[in-house]
Amino acid sequence: MLKKIVNICLFMLVIICLSWSTGKQEAGKMVFLRMYYPVGVAGPLAKLMDEMVDDYNASQNEIYVESIFAGGYRNAMEKAQTAFLAGKPPEFAVLDAPTLLTLRDINAIVSLDSLIANEGGKSFVDEFLPAFMKIAQHEGKIWSIPWQRSTPVFYYNTEYFREAGLDATRAPGTWTEMAGYAEKLKKAGDVTRWGLEFPIDFWLIKPMILQAGGELDNQAGTRISLDTAQAREAFSFLKELAYQRQVMPAVRQWGEAVNDFVTGVTAMLYNSTGALTYIRTSIEHDFDVGFLPAHKRQVVIEGGGNFFIFKTTERNQAAAWEVIKWMTRPENTARWSLGSGYVPVKHAAFEVPEYKKYTNEVPRALVAYKQLTTVDIERNMMTHRVNEIVDLVDNTIEEILGGADMNATLKRAQAEADKILSKWQ
Numbered sequence: 001m002l003k004k005i006v007n008i009c010l011f012m013l014v015i016i017c018l019s020w021s022t023g024k025q026e027a028g029k030m031v032f033l034r035m036y037y038p039v040g041v042a043g044p045l046a047k048l049m050d051e052m053v054d055d056y057n058a059s060q061n062e063i064y065v066e067s068i069f070a071g072g073y074r075n076a077m078e079k080a081q082t083a084f085l086a087g088k089p090p091e092f093a094v095l096d097a098p099t100l101l102t103l104r105d106i107n108a109i110v111s112l113d114s115l116i117a118n119e120g121g122k123s124f125v126d127e128f129l130p131a132f133m134k135i136a137q138h139e140g141k142i143w144s145i146p147w148q149r150s151t152p153v154f155y156y157n158t159e160y161f162r163e164a165g166l167d168a169t170r171a172p173g174t175w176t177e178m179a180g181y182a183e184k185l186k187k188a189g190d191v192t193r194w195g196l197e198f199p200i201d202f203w204l205i206k207p208m209i210l211q212a213g214g215e216l217d218n219q220a221g222t223r224i225s226l227d228t229a230q231a232r233e234a235f236s237f238l239k240e241l242a243y244q245r246q247v248m249p250a251v252r253q254w255g256e257a258v259n260d261f262v263t264g265v266t267a268m269l270y271n272s273t274g275a276l277t278y279i280r281t282s283i284e285h286d287f288d289v290g291f292l293p294a295h296k297r298q299v300v301i302e303g304g305g306n307f308f309i310f311k312t313t314e315r316n317q318a319a320a321w322e323v324i325k326w327m328t329r330p331e332n333t334a335r336w337s338l339g340s341g342y343v344p345v346k347h348a349a350f351e352v353p354e355y356k357k358y359t360n361e362v363p364r365a366l367v368a369y370k371q372l373t374t375v376d377i378e379r380n381m382m383t384h385r386v387n388e389i390v391d392l393v394d395n396t397i398e399e400i401l402g403g404a405d406m407n408a409t410l411k412r413a414q415a416e417a418d419k420i421l422s423k424w425q
Contacts, residue, residue, distance in 0.1 A: 031063045031319040036083075036093035038076035038305060039069070048339040056326050063319045073305065074387060077102075080310070084108045089310040092320035097135045097306040098382035100143050101221045105384060109308045111141040115321045127346050128328075129369075131302050131377045144306035145324050146345040148336065150274040151300050151368045151377075152204055154293065158286040160185055160193070160267040171268075171290025175211075175237055178268070178293045182247035185267035194266040195247035198238060199257040200401070202393040203303050204270050206381050208234040211295035216393075221383040222424040226396060227414035232407075235400050242401060250401045261287075273368035274304065276341030280362065289364040291371045299376035304342060343368050388420050 035053070039045045046069045053067040070076035073096040081103075083089045089108065103109045116124050125133060125142070132146035154171045161168040164184040172178035182195025198204060206216045214230025217223065225231070242250040252260070254271075261269040262283045276289065292300055307324045309317050326332065330348035334355035337344045349355060350369070359365050383389045396413040400406050418425070 030061065031315060033063060033065045033091040033316060033320055033323065034068055035065055035320075035323070036068050036070040036076050036080050036090045036095075038071060038073045038094060038096075045340050048336070052327065052332065052335065056323060059326070063322060065323055074390075077387065081106065081108070084310060089312060091312050091316045092307060092309045092324065094147050094305045095144075095308055097144060097146075097149075097304060098380050098386050100135070100138055100306075100308075101382060101384045102386050103308060104138065104143065108310055109143055110311055110317055111143055112145065112309065112321070113141050115318075116142060119325070127348065129343070129345060129347065129372065131372045132304075132343075132345055135302065135379050135382060136306055144308045145328060147305055147307050147328065147333075148274065148340065148342045149302060149304040149306075149345050150272045150342050151302055151371055152207060152270060152292055153273045153276075153368055153371065154290045155261055155269040155271060155279065156288055156290065157185075157261070157264065157267045158288050160264075160285070168288070171288070172293050173291075174293050175295045179237075179241060179245060179247070182241065182268065183245060186247045193264070194249060194260070196241060196268045196270075197248055197252050197257040197260055197266040198241075198270050199252050199254045200394055200398045201254055202381055202390050202397070203272075203301070205234060205393065205397055207292055207299060207301050208237075208295075210299045210301070210376075210378060211292075211297050213296045217381045217383055217389075219379075220424075221386075222421055224383060224389055224393070224414075224417040224421065226393070226417060227410045231410060235397075235406055235410075238401060239406070250403070251398055272303065272341075274340055274342045276365060276368075277339060278341070280341075289367040291367070291375065294375075297376060299378060300371050301378050301380050302372070303380045337365075341365070343372065383421060384424050385420050389417065392416055392420070 037049055050067050053065050057064055068090070070079045076093065077095050077099050080090055080093045080095060084106065128146055132149045136142050136144045136146065156171050158168040166181055166184060172181045178196065184195070185193070186195035187193040209216050209230050212230040212233040214228050215225055217225070241248045257266070257269060258271055258275050258279065260266045261271070262279055264285055270292070279287065291298070307327070309320045328345060330346050331352050333344045333346055334349040334352040336342060337349065338355060338358055344350060344355065381389070392413060396409060399409050
């Protein structure tokens with residue numbers, strides 16, 4: 001009896017081992033990928049991204065993607081860069097589009113030209129909004145695919161506008177008009193209400209320098225221009241708003257400025273269209289969205305994250321490309337836009353029934369798209385060693401608006417920028 005039991009146990013063990021071996025072989029046919037992604041603006045977007053990746057995994061049985069939330073844009077870039085240098089990169093990642101040059105400098109990413117060619121080449125590229133493809137290109141090749149894309153936009157509290165006797169159907173059109181509005185909207189006393197908030201961020205100062213007729217970075221990404229008359233004009237205007245007119249706080253960070261608008265602490269706000277869904281679902285006041293106020297030029301820049309494929313194996317790179325194609329289908333980029341406020345990256349996404357229904361009900365969701373297609377559009381700031389340049393520009397903004405001498409600060413910042421980029425000059 002004991003021998004019979006032993007034989008049965010051995011037989012069962014063999015079956016289990018065979019089953020495990022077969023399962024292992026089957027699993028070997030599946031490509032496992034890791035995708036790093038950031039959340040660059042306010043809102044519960046990590047949950048939405050994970051849901052979309054889960055849906056992709058359930059849609060087929062050849063590729064399995066592990067979505068890894070990597071923090072903000074800076075955190076995601078640092079983690080991806082560190083993992084690559086350690087020999088264990090993610091197979092693909094959503095990273096801030098301007099990191100392209102830095103990723104190329106360490107030879108971390110692959111050109112997508114051959115993959116795009118297999119999809120029809122120019123016809124595939126033409127499916128995307130052209131304003132979002134510019135920053136994906138360098139030296140005649142395409143290195144990334146647009147995903148969570150945005151422009152800075154101008155939020156304003158329409159209740160406060162009506163209360164102040166202002167036209168609530170439109171945002172201020174110029175710097176001068178905005179300053180006048182801010183004076184009428186500001187309230188002092190027991191409850192302070194700012195007329196305007198301008199968060200400390202390179203992405204907001206660049207369009208102001210452009211609007212003043214200057215440039216911040218050159219197309220090659222090898223020079224930053226801070227010690228210029230146009231930069232002084234932009235900073236002088238912001239200092240006037242903070243110190244002479246006292247209609248905005250001198251220093252406000254990105255997240256706290258969004259919360260100030262949501263809670264009614266400020267009447268007007270420079271921020272990203274990517275914050276739209278969070279603001280719309282959190283604010284208790286009526287609000288609207290407009291183009292950035294113009295000055296000598298009416299110009300805006302694009303921003304946001306793109307998909308990059310890291311150098312791993314050809315099999316993994318091909319699998320990552322399949323996922324990127326699925327994520328950027330019109331219905332999926334529309335879904336991401338609905339949940340975030342980012343601009344859909346493909347023309348056809350605007351015809352997705354659910355998205356059309358949404359924009360008919362919430363027309364302000366189309367403001368960023370209209371801004372992209374009706375005013376001058378320039379590339380986001382993109383340089384070599386971009387994170388160091390971002391820190392330098394952000395610190396310069398904070399120092400000047402915090403009260404430091406503008407001329408001395410800009411001269412010192414220019415010298416430091418030249419030093420950081422000296423290898424490419």
